[in-house]
Amino acid sequence: MKAGIVGAGIMGQLLAFELTHLGWDVTLFDPAAKNNCSMAAAGLLTPVAELEKNDLLVFQLGIEALSRHWPDVLARLPNVIYFKRMGSLILSHPNDQAELLRFIQIITAKMDSNKLGNYQQLTREQIIDMEPDIVKGCCGYFFTQEGQIDNQQLLSTLENYLFDKVIFKKLAVQRVEPYQVLTQQEKYHFDWVFDCRGLGARDKFIDLRSIRGELIWLHAPDVTIHRPVRLFHPRYNLYLVPRAENVYLLGASEIESEDYSAISVRTVLELLTAAYYMQPKLAEARIIKTMTHCRPTLANHLPRILYSDRYIAVNGLYRHGFLIGPTLAKEIIKFIQHGKQSLTYPQLWNKPNDHDSFQQ
Numbered sequence: 001m002k003a004g005i006v007g008a009g010i011m012g013q014l015l016a017f018e019l020t021h022l023g024w025d026v027t028l029f030d031p032a033a034k035n036n037c038s039m040a041a042a043g044l045l046t047p048v049a050e051l052e053k054n055d056l057l058v059f060q061l062g063i064e065a066l067s068r069h070w071p072d073v074l075a076r077l078p079n080v081i082y083f084k085r086m087g088s089l090i091l092s093h094p095n096d097q098a099e100l101l102r103f104i105q106i107i108t109a110k111m112d113s114n115k116l117g118n119y120q121q122l123t124r125e126q127i128i129d130m131e132p133d134i135v136k137g138c139c140g141y142f143f144t145q146e147g148q149i150d151n152q153q154l155l156s157t158l159e160n161y162l163f164d165k166v167i168f169k170k171l172a173v174q175r176v177e178p179y180q181v182l183t184q185q186e187k188y189h190f191d192w193v194f195d196c197r198g199l200g201a202r203d204k205f206i207d208l209r210s211i212r213g214e215l216i217w218l219h220a221p222d223v224t225i226h227r228p229v230r231l232f233h234p235r236y237n238l239y240l241v242p243r244a245e246n247v248y249l250l251g252a253s254e255i256e257s258e259d260y261s262a263i264s265v266r267t268v269l270e271l272l273t274a275a276y277y278m279q280p281k282l283a284e285a286r287i288i289k290t291m292t293h294c295r296p297t298l299a300n301h302l303p304r305i306l307y308s309d310r311y312i313a314v315n316g317l318y319r320h321g322f323l324i325g326p327t328l329a330k331e332i333i334k335f336i337q338h339g340k341q342s343l344t345y346p347q348l349w350n351k352p353n354d355h356d357s358f359q360q
């Protein structure tokens, strides 16, 4: 079978990876794969914590990816990827516990119908036992099923792995349709077409919008934190995601805007102030770089898959591309191999609406 995939973010690359394993001939179109939203992400894999703002569906897709699909994908790659499942911490200063309690109430209310998530309240001593480099004044919770992945390392490894297995076309696509992909110069024919253009797919997803995110990368040789940490603060929330060799990613803002300009002074001040509160030694960290990008987001903040004859478009990965991407890829593979009756998440699937400019 011949597949044309448009967009080489995490969604397009995971689909290319799965299809090549099935022996398909894959052509991947993208003029800017090194500068997409996926390259800007922090690699948090926190399905339980995401329940605060999201549906149980994202939690289920994320738990499945963490427990089954990520280990399976990583085992098939030639290089070892930094991927940890040591749980995560959600913390606050004792004076700010109201925010933390509100958060716990929201997620426990959503999890009641689904007992998969596991968490425990921690004493200060237990926090210090787990993460000695977190300041003593914090109180919080431990979420056992969470983790992190080095998504930049993953994307470059995937790209290298696919290099001699797929045809890469560094081309902007003008139209994506069943059986064909059109660039300015040429019309390409395929048995199946997969549209993974993120924010480039507004012609197919009319409620697609952009949410800007900003991130700071730190190198802190004097600080050792192993697990992702979220800090609740009355004014702003922070997460810190550990990477190898004492690198930490601090994030991330969420601003309703399609603005790719550099990080704002406000975000830098907020993120660094919260980080400094969590561990004053971070004052001596070095800022390696800052990142800004825009998350492809649908009206209900959930992912959606549009399908018609030999055409599949997947979008709305919002802040969850790495959390849920592998489960979405597996769901799509089930659909093309066994049809609609085999789907685990039929609620994700939609026929294009009449008002969408989709052409059959």
Ligand SMILES: Cc1cc2nc3c(=O)[nH]c(=O)nc-3n(C[C@H](O)[C@H](O)[C@H](O)COP(=O)(O)OP(=O)(O)OC[C@H]3O[C@@H](n4cnc5c(N)ncnc54)[C@H](O)[C@@H]3O)c2cc1C
Pocket: 006, 007, 008, 009, 010, 011, 012, 029, 030, 031, 032, 033, 034, 035, 036, 037, 038, 039, 040, 041, 042, 043, 044, 045, 171, 172, 173, 174, 196, 197, 198, 199, 200, 201, 212, 213, 214, 215, 251, 252, 291, 292, 293, 294, 295, 296, 315, 316, 317, 318, 319, 320, 321, 322, 323, 324
């Ligand atoms: C600051 C920040 C932090 C984040 N942190 C996390 C996190 O910790 N965990 C997590 O799970 N998610 C996180 N995310 C979200 C995650 O990055 C996105 O959900 C994910 O990248 C979306 O992937 P995608 O493949 O759908 O889109 P993209 O990565 O945007 O890829 C789409 C691709 O399509 C290409 N394209 C577009 N139009 C065309 C065209 N006409 N022709 C050819 N190609 C085209 C683009 O060049 C692009 O490469 C974060 C996002 C941001 C901004």
